[in-house]
Amino acid sequence: MGLIMWLIVGGVIGWLASIIMRTDAQQGILLNIVVGIVGAFIGGLIISGGSINNAGLDLRTFLVSLVGAVILLAIVNLFRRGRVR
Numbered sequence: 001m002g003l004i005m006w007l008i009v010g011g012v013i014g015w016l017a018s019i020i021m022r023t024d025a026q027q028g029i030l031l032n033i034v035v036g037i038v039g040a041f042i043g044g045l046i047i048s049g050g051s052i053n054n055a056g057l058d059l060r061t062f063l064v065s066l067v068g069a070v071i072l073l074a075i076v077n078l079f080r081r082g083r084v085r
Contacts, residue, residue, distance in 0.1 A: 009057065009065070010036030017069035021077065035069050043068020 011029060014036030018024040027035070043064040 005057070006037060007033055009062075010034075010040065012036065013039060013062070013065045013069050016066055017073055020066075020070055021073040023073055023077070035072055036065065039067075039069025039072045040065035041068065042072055046071075 011033040014032030014034065015024070017035060017039060018027055018032060046068065047064045
């Protein structure tokens with residue numbers, strides 16, 4: 001059940017981050033899931049000071065994951081286009 005939750009929440013977070021960064025038309029559901037999960041990992045590293053814990057799903061962890069996904073998309077845009085949108 002945990003893997004299914006990771007995929008669903010990762011997809012939602014990746015989708016919201018792609019809307020914020022205006023890259024939604026360029027990526028599909030699979031890339032949204034990957035961006036959401038990797039973004040959650042990046043956000044967790046940044047916010048928690050380098051340690052990852054098994055925090056439950058609440059508003060704080062959702063927002064941290066969203067910020068991480070937005071940062072990931074900004075870095076990808078920086079390398080792809082040479083600038084952040």
